[in-house]
Amino acid sequence: MANYNSYRYFRVTFPVEYVAHVEINRPEKMNSFLTGRMFEELRHVFTQLSHDPAIRAVVLSGSGDRAFTAGLDVQEAAEMEGGLLSMSKPSTGTANYFPDAGRIAVHLRRYVDDFQNCISSIERCEKPVVAAMHGYALGLAIDLATAADVRVCTNSTQLAVKEVDIGMAADMGTLSRLPKVVNHAGWVKEVAMTGRTFGAREALRVGLVNYAYETKAAMVQAALSLASLLASKSPIAVQGIKEILNYSRDHPVQDGLRYTNIWNSSAVQATDLQVAVLSGLQKKSPTFEKL
Amino acid sequence: MANYNSYRYFRVTFPVEYVAHVEINRPEKMNSFLTGRMFEELRHVFTQLSHDPAIRAVVLSGSGDRAFTAGLDVQEAAEMEGGLLSMSKPSTGTANYFPDAGRIAVHLRRYVDDFQNCISSIERCEKPVVAAMHGYALGLAIDLATAADVRVCTNSTQLAVKEVDIGMAADMGTLSRLPKVVNHAGWVKEVAMTGRTFGAREALRVGLVNYAYETKAAMVQAALSLASLLASKSPIAVQGIKEILNYSRDHPVQDGLRYTNIWNSSAVQATDLQVAVLSGLQKKSPTFEKL
Amino acid sequence: MANYNSYRYFRVTFPVEYVAHVEINRPEKMNSFLTGRMFEELRHVFTQLSHDPAIRAVVLSGSGDRAFTAGLDVQEAAEMEGGLLSMSKPSTGTANYFPDAGRIAVHLRRYVDDFQNCISSIERCEKPVVAAMHGYALGLAIDLATAADVRVCTNSTQLAVKEVDIGMAADMGTLSRLPKVVNHAGWVKEVAMTGRTFGAREALRVGLVNYAYETKAAMVQAALSLASLLASKSPIAVQGIKEILNYSRDHPVQDGLRYTNIWNSSAVQATDLQVAVLSGLQKKSPTFEKL
Amino acid sequence: MANYNSYRYFRVTFPVEYVAHVEINRPEKMNSFLTGRMFEELRHVFTQLSHDPAIRAVVLSGSGDRAFTAGLDVQEAAEMEGGLLSMSKPSTGTANYFPDAGRIAVHLRRYVDDFQNCISSIERCEKPVVAAMHGYALGLAIDLATAADVRVCTNSTQLAVKEVDIGMAADMGTLSRLPKVVNHAGWVKEVAMTGRTFGAREALRVGLVNYAYETKAAMVQAALSLASLLASKSPIAVQGIKEILNYSRDHPVQDGLRYTNIWNSSAVQATDLQVAVLSGLQKKSPTFEKL
Amino acid sequence: MANYNSYRYFRVTFPVEYVAHVEINRPEKMNSFLTGRMFEELRHVFTQLSHDPAIRAVVLSGSGDRAFTAGLDVQEAAEMEGGLLSMSKPSTGTANYFPDAGRIAVHLRRYVDDFQNCISSIERCEKPVVAAMHGYALGLAIDLATAADVRVCTNSTQLAVKEVDIGMAADMGTLSRLPKVVNHAGWVKEVAMTGRTFGAREALRVGLVNYAYETKAAMVQAALSLASLLASKSPIAVQGIKEILNYSRDHPVQDGLRYTNIWNSSAVQATDLQVAVLSGLQKKSPTFEKL
């Protein structure tokens, strides 16, 4: 597996014990995403963190002053040979590659399936992920943030489900995850269909973010504190909670109960239970085995 | 298909380009619904709008000053031969038609199945629907509104899931859709079981409506403006968003991602993507093909 | 079936016609739950109330001044031979009972499956249940409350999904039900993973409780009033609403519509419909048959 | 509702009490289906039969000597303006109607959705349907037959899931229903992907048909006898069995049990139960009320 | 828990180590089932066997020469006050208990829900159950047998889904489980709707039974041999297989894979894996710990 220094578009640091800080690192372009390699790197980073026993919680934020991420780098996507825009061009340009609309569809599905899978690596990451959004948080920003576990922002963050304004339905997860994160169905339909920008106050009200802070620095500090708190808890418990909550979101209550029970039937055999209970009785901080 | 002027209980006008305004038009009875033909007409209107390329967004409101709709016309339903009330009468009256409770049940199921299907035509309508509620919005009003995409009201709107007060569980969709619209499970249970009236402030707080306005006129104007904004966006994108959000509500996230991808594999081949991106670069309003 | 006086850990009284008041009755230990018999009794109480025609609504609260319930009696659970804590002990202690981790898992699953089933008796109870929480409402308190239909508390109630602090994921239902009760996914993850205490204001904001009251006495009085109101409604309607809303939570909208229709095809044949409509026309209180 | 004589493409007769015989009636074209009106008629016929109290069972067969149905009338479909084939033509021809691949997809979905709905009217028909197939039973024949409840054929019937040979996946239900009818997953994949013809012996072996007969006349006679037997049973029971089996196919066993119970809670209140039991004790034929 | 000798309607013996033989023991009435206590006993027997570490496999058969079971004792059910038949009587008889069809439905649902739960105890039993059917195996016989894991019969067994002949849809599980056991959808519909008797040859062909034997004695001997073979295998493995196969029947493949993995993550930590592998290498019979 790659060393954490080898990533080009993500900076991974370890400011607190057991906590990783992942920064989207393309500030000169407002952290907009390049298709291809940048998505791949995202998946590598979160897959690596998922199994790294030295990590128990992750913060995801954007580098620079201006944006968490302004979304997909549309200019690059437009120029890319065989890319999204060329798909809908009249036949002249694409005929070389794809003879018909049916084959274009197959190509697009393979391509988007892979991108979706990269974004979902945040959800699959066994450790909890806190998304900390400042400045612009547009389009892909919502796909990324809703794949995380907890979201925070600054008072001045500008958010939008922007894809409608390039003539398409958001395709990287927002439409599947946002309604299960905030559950104000009318609000989701409005912001997804109008593409209008909304701010921290509205994000707080509908439950898209848990907290809003005055500055980016304060937000990152708070996110790291929350991650640090999560990292001080039993990793067996915290990772089990993430898994069970994600499973329960997608299944009936009875299925959720059964899954919880089967998951826990090995988890409670970890030493964490005893360590936690004894530490509680002795009023001291517990020390848990790696995971 | 019927001309839009041929409806008796619904007035359909076109106040803005690409926007239809559907008014429930029985103000002398507070827009209460007659069983049979009035439900049928509702289905016809929304089925027609769904496939009409001149329409991209719909506003549904009630005519007159007093009510969005006061619900089912219980008096008419009670008098109707073979109607709901006669079902629970002691055997004398119904014996002519139905010899036993099992056969009455079959008759009721066929009958309600058809009414549910009429209400669901709002959800099936491929174009987004904004429900604008003023005055009384009782019983059936909630069935209709929760089948729409976005809801607004006036500050003085009086809402209630009223069916409990006629001794039955709401049977036209409220109990299936309301908890997926607002998702404050305890509040839903309370208002559904008590039948108590609640106002705009409460509707706003739980997320049943997106906005509340001072007057009916202001509300209708705002609803038409929102519809007009939706109509200015790519119809391929807006209709795709409606479909995908409704699908995602009913399926696990993984299924939602896959459905999004397959849906989009043809949708992004529409000219809308290029039109939207080019218009964006040129800072002018896009013009989309009909749909 | 046992007489209501025979319970040791629950006090069951009938302060209002058709209303049962169930009090968790171990105030000397902050109503903490003993494994085994106390869970069994809970199931007996709610199974009995479910089918008792003299009961139409239930209030569940905690006796004494200090707590709704402080959760599982961890001390007792820890000491119990073959109990939860002994499961994770190194082999010496448990070797007598369980030769390996696989068999411990089987034992745990049987044990927790039974406890989950006891808690779910509140959800299975055909009559609506109002959980009224004062003082400490920790751990198991949330499992119990989310299995109820409506939740209220006092301004000073202290709530927490506490299990993470004993090194485990909550296993009695909170992780499956809480996200379907409040649906602020980020908040659920935060409180479940940190175990932090939150108060009435926060519980109100996310929709965990419907109302908060100044004192325990005021809260219990209000809960009984709500139960009394529910008990004045048609029991056929109220019990149908509970069943249909619980079913709809776990199924797609189309399945919900169909289930509603089939359920109602016998329910509307009850006399309640006529009784309710006639009473409405005559402006007098309806009297419904027992159920 | 239309009189049974008014259909152009279907002959509906009543050879036995309570039994309808529906014949696909376009023998000069091997009963191949015209798009549009012929599908519509199919839906009308089965919707009418579904609610007609004089009907308790239905046989569906093909008129003439040569075919149950040879499938879609591809020639007509190909020639039809705006039809299936024109969709995949290079831009010149279709540009008048559809400017892009995304809009063609929308058009196709509306069109196929309606055809699927017509076929599904056989499944939705509340009375059991026996499909009796002779001669050629190709393409659409399998869509129709798998939407029925029981299938029979002659020894010389030639069957095929033919759509692969016109370059498409069967789109009218075969791919969703065939694997739930026969459940030999490997065989389904083989015949669906190769389009190869198979005969009665193979159809019997995999369970696609219940019986095979020497001649068309013998087959129709046997199908009518089976329908007649079904019609002699309690219609409340038979129709309940169809509904519950179709529901159970699509849901977990626990959901199936619950649905059965709720369905039956009104059904067993029909007089059929007493009539059947008494007739059984008295060893005479029961006479059931209409349904 | 009751001693195995205390049952009145079931004889439980232990002919082979780790194997229980449960005989339905009312041969004078062809092992027909009495409502109430006999269903309760069935649940007790299988719940007890499920957790008894001395048992690893179960055979269920009928005592006497004539029947596995002839189904529900209809005569007793008919005479029972408040029983099934009285439900559909005209108002005179039942008016004392139930004033309307809606309340009768509630009563029936509670009653059947409990009976279904008794039958499902066979499926919930953690140990594999072999149903061995001789003579008449009618109605309830199929509910019981399809809740078991493997079915065998004699060459002369007469089977039928008989409920249609008393005017009702089978309500104890056959309609939910039979199509998932044999999966010849057309055959299931035919036998469920006609109630016709079928024999061993047909049961073998559609997969309802695994084997048929010449005599009852040979069948019971073979069933005990199969149970004995199952009991010689790792109980951790065998019970895990039962659980995972039942879960997989009701869920998508991806959910099945995940459930398998989580289940096994504790199961493979049992000593059974080592014991089995070592015994295999040493070519001797393994001895597994109790479960």
Place this chain on the structure above:
Amino acid sequence: MANYNSYRYFRVTFPVEYVAHVEINRPEKMNSFLTGRMFEELRHVFTQLSHDPAIRAVVLSGSGDRAFTAGLDVQEAAEMEGGLLSMSKPSTGTANYFPDAGRIAVHLRRYVDDFQNCISSIERCEKPVVAAMHGYALGLAIDLATAADVRVCTNSTQLAVKEVDIGMAADMGTLSRLPKVVNHAGWVKEVAMTGRTFGAREALRVGLVNYAYETKAAMVQAALSLASLLASKSPIAVQGIKEILNYSRDHPVQDGLRYTNIWNSSAVQATDLQVAVLSGLQKKSPTFEKL
């Protein structure tokens, strides 16, 4: 992507146009699977074939005379440090790596999740896969074969769901896929719980294989012929059929119909439809564009 020659454990050849032949290539060990790299290679091979436009169908067989595959190389798995067997050892050996049963479970889940994913690459491969099994086909062989689309074998193939004999439930997919391939639930339970060997005749009877052949050479030849036939069909159609059938297996019929429709709305816009129809009319072989 790797060149097809670079694989160590799989030989990939192209005996017929558009057809790949993948041979498990460890004949000296009866093609048993090494954990780790061999699973990884399998995933690489099928992922590469899935998107390779020169491939339209795949045959998977085993090299050498003795076995398709004898399953997992248990000896290697047993010796591997941190491997499956060490998991269930008493604490001494594993203590270095894993301090408790809970952490062992986490490790196992990650490990098996990855192996399951490798096997599922056969199902995810967009091109149809024919598994051709000769000699021993044990354990993992069934996991592999049930992830394929069509299965064939020789008359002397010996098959078994062998995992029960090493004390565990099969964990690589057999228990989730086998019951959806053959659907003789009793037979699946028997062979999975006893681990007994069965032959070609039985595999044919229950539908596990489509055909059995006299020799390995004849079988491979026939499998290649079938693959060649599939490769001659429209790749748009064949790949759509695979996708839709796999989706339909896991969803209700209504969901399947909708998915089919949306999938096809782009697929039928491929040139394949016209090419196929025209070739049909002209009675010549169609030539389809690559995919």
